Each structure stands twice: as structure tokens, then as C-alpha cells.
Amino acid sequence: MLTPTRRWFLGAGALISAGLTGCGASERSPRRRTLTALVPDDGGTRVIEAAAERYGRSSGTPVRLRRVPPDAYEAELGAALDGDAGGPDLVFHWGSGSIRTAAEEYRVTDLHDLMLDRPELGRSFLPAALTGGHVNERPYGVPVRGTRPVLLFYDRTLFADLGLRPPADWTTLRRAAARLTKAGVTPFALAGADPSAELMWLAYLVERLGGPEVFGRIQAGDYTQWDHPAVLRAAREVKSLAEDGAFGDDFADVSAGGSATARFARGRAAMHLMDSREHAALVDRFPAFARGQLGWLPFPAVEGGKGDPKNLIGTPAGYLSAGDLTGGRGEVLDFLEEFSTPEHTDALLAAGEVPVTVAAARRLGASPHPEFTRFQYELVRDAPVFTLNWEQAVHPVWRAALRGEVADLFSGRSTPRGFVRNLRERRVAAAQPG
Numbered sequence: 001m002l003t004p005t006r007r008w009f010l011g012a013g014a015l016i017s018a019g020l021t022g023c024g025a026s027e028r029s030p031r032r033r034t035l036t037a038l039v040p041d042d043g044g045t046r047v048i049e050a051a052a053e054r055y056g057r058s059s060g061t062p063v064r065l066r067r068v069p070p071d072a073y074e075a076e077l078g079a080a081l082d083g084d085a086g087g088p089d090l091v092f093h094w095g096s097g098s099i100r101t102a103a104e105e106y107r108v109t110d111l112h113d114l115m116l117d118r119p120e121l122g123r124s125f126l127p128a129a130l131t132g133g134h135v136n137e138r139p140y141g142v143p144v145r146g147t148r149p150v151l152l153f154y155d156r157t158l159f160a161d162l163g164l165r166p167p168a169d170w171t172t173l174r175r176a177a178a179r180l181t182k183a184g185v186t187p188f189a190l191a192g193a194d195p196s197a198e199l200m201w202l203a204y205l206v207e208r209l210g211g212p213e214v215f216g217r218i219q220a221g222d223y224t225q226w227d228h229p230a231v232l233r234a235a236r237e238v239k240s241l242a243e244d245g246a247f248g249d250d251f252a253d254v255s256a257g258g259s260a261t262a263r264f265a266r267g268r269a270a271m272h273l274m275d276s277r278e279h280a281a282l283v284d285r286f287p288a289f290a291r292g293q294l295g296w297l298p299f300p301a302v303e304g305g306k307g308d309p310k311n312l313i314g315t316p317a318g319y320l321s322a323g324d325l326t327g328g329r330g331e332v333l334d335f336l337e338e339f340s341t342p343e344h345t346d347a348l349l350a351a352g353e354v355p356v357t358v359a360a361a362r363r364l365g366a367s368p369h370p371e372f373t374r375f376q377y378e379l380v381r382d383a384p385v386f387t388l389n390w391e392q393a394v395h396p397v398w399r400a401a402l403r404g405e406v407a408d409l410f411s412g413r414s415t416p417r418g419f420v421r422n423l424r425e426r427r428v429a430a431a432q433p434g
Helices: 012-017 045-059 070-081 100-104 112-117 119-123 127-133 156-161 170-182 195-210 212-219 223-227 229-243 259-265 277-285 287-292 329-340 342-350 358-366 370-382 396-411 416-431
Strands: 035-040 063-068 090-093 142-145 148-155 186-189 269-275 294-297 312-315 318-322 386-388
Touching: 035 045, 035 070, 035 329, 045 063, 045 142, 045 329, 045 342, 063 070, 070 090, 090 329, 112 119, 119 329, 127 142, 127 318, 127 370, 127 386, 142 329, 148 156, 148 195, 148 277, 148 370, 156 294, 170 186, 186 259, 195 212, 195 229, 195 269, 195 312, 195 396, 212 223, 212 386, 223 229, 223 416, 229 396, 229 416, 259 269, 259 277, 269 277, 277 287, 277 294, 287 294, 318 329, 329 342, 342 358, 358 370, 396 416
Parallel strands: 035 063, 035 090, 186 269, 312 386
Antiparallel strands: 090 318, 142 318, 148 269, 148 294, 148 312
């Protein structure tokens, strides 16, 4: 319910009744007010800044970025989503988990009908990436940064020396892990000090075993799905890997700030499950390894599982969501269209990111690393479903519990059944009134 003070975000119905319908994709609003966008002040901000400068020159409407240090961004985003007066016109986020409550309370703009009015805006992006900004199957964000699927990186030289094949299925992966352990090589680097790295394993296994619907129901509030057989088996699989030494003896002490990457690049581990930023980290810190030994592949299929092996887990893209458009609907939508242009695609490629526009396929050769860029792009293009990382997808209030339970599972402080039971009971208890 909107308060008497100006709410930052309005629902799509209010926008359309205010007379948005009929604004064509090529129209520019005559207004010249300054647009504001809340963004994290990280390395990727420059591509949004470049888009803002291009739009400002072409339209005469300035766009001011309100930069926030990354470690403070979640809190600042939450404050903006509370709907205080004077908030930004747009906010950046990594997917639907951060904006779910605001969307359901009509404080984030539902773009469905607006994309029907401007069809090229919706059609410009790969479907799997666009859905990362959906809440309850409605679009609330436009992709503005590159895609980051979670991939299985492997050491091609180690595999060749031991006569191993890159694992396309779970059975082959387990056999390779056993062979590597016998040879004195840790099968998988794992930054166990950061539970988000452990969550990647569970998320993919649940998806491969039960399909994307299992976590989709959990995300939507059906906590009984923590009891789904796919969740229990996934927990048993990672528990078994940990007990067999597949992650090494001290993975719980390995940091996410580069220690796992260093172990992998120095031959102390043969594989590393990580999002696609791992490639850039290796190119930067271990260029010889990245150039001569690095291989990559999708997460393996699980025999008998219901999930399509083409489905992805990770970060489909970074998004901008629109706020109160009553003071300048045309400008905000025109600015969002800037992120579907060839100029923005080229800026992403130059920055080492993988764009998610349909037209980007013809421009991938301009990437500094075209082979890896094309591999990522085609995975996202062909993915039936691209599920947001669990930690980003769940409501912020659930993250601490999820991180704690997964850390306990991997470390041996909890059992697979305890993991399932504790998550279900925590979620149900937290959902009770009073």
C-alpha cells in the first residue's frame, strides 16, 4: 500500500493509467530532468557510466550515477527499496532476490506491458538472461552487465597426463576425482571459507537431479520442497565428496579472495567450480596457466536426473530496475534501451564481460578472449533455464541461515538429513506470524 508521501516505486498499472501506452521505441521525451541511478562502485561501473554519457549526449538528458562502495551496497539498495521520497530513478542489482519484496509490494516497476509497447526492448536480450530479472514470471529489470554462469574449470595438462576425460556426467566426475586423489592431486579447489562457493555445488546438483522447479518452489515460499528427494541426494553427494577428500583436508580455511584460484593454477587441484569471473582472475594472475592449461565445461549431467544438462546456475546478468516513472517515463525507458545497442555490447566486450543481447553473437570476435566468450554466450543462448545463484535468489532474510547450514554440511557439523530438516524448520518457523 502506498503511503501519502511519494513512494519511490510504482506498479505497472499506475504507469499505464498515467498514459505511458503509445510511447514508441524511437521517441525521446522533451523533458530534460536529470536521471539518477544507484550503482555499486566496482570495476563494472564504467560500462554503465559510458552508457549514461552516450545517452546524455544523444538526448540532452543527463544521467547521474550514485556510486556506493560494494561492501555497503546491499544496505544502500535495501534503503532505496524501502521507498523513501527522493530516491533514485533506477537501481542496479544482480537478480530477482534483491527486489522480490519490493516487486510484490508494487514498489518496483513491472516492465511487462511496457515491453509490449516497446517490443524491441524485450526482444533484444537472450531469454535466459532476461528472466534473471523476473519476479513471479514478470520482468522487473533490464540486463546492463555481462553474464556469469557457474562453470567447471579444469587443468587440461593434468587430465592429459593422467589419461582422464573431461567429465560430461556425474559418474565420470566421481571416477576422475578418485583417480586424482590416488595420484596425490586434490580433485577440486574449494573456497570453503565462503559458503557461497559451496552453495554452487548444491544448486547444480539439485537442478540436475530434480529440475529447476524444485528450487523455484522453495524460492516462491514452498518450504516443504527442502524435503524433496533431489535436495537430500544432493546433500549426500557433496557430503560424500568431502569425506572422500575431493576438496582437500583444509578447504574450510581456504578463502574466496584468491586462495582457491591459486591452488588450482599451481597444480594443487585439478578442477574448480566457479562463476565465469574465474577466467579473468586466472588471466590476470596466472597468464601462462590460463593460456596453456586452462579448460572449461558445463556442470556435468547427472544420470537419471530430471534437469536438462543445458540448464545453468549463476548470475544471468546485472540489471537496472526502474522506479517512479511519473516524472519522466520516456527518459527512463529511453535510457534502458541504451543497453541494447551495439555500442554497449562493444563496451562490455572491451571490459572483458559477456553481453546478453541477441545481436552480440556477431560481435564476439572483438572480445580479448573470443573462444571463452563465445563458449559462455552460446551456453546462455541455448539454456532452457538459467537459475540465479541460491544466495542471490533467496530473500535477504534467509541468506544467513542458508549460508550457515551449507557450511555445517560441508564441514561435517551436520548430516544431509540434518541439513534438509534444519532448513525446512528454520524457514517454516520464520514464516509464522508473531
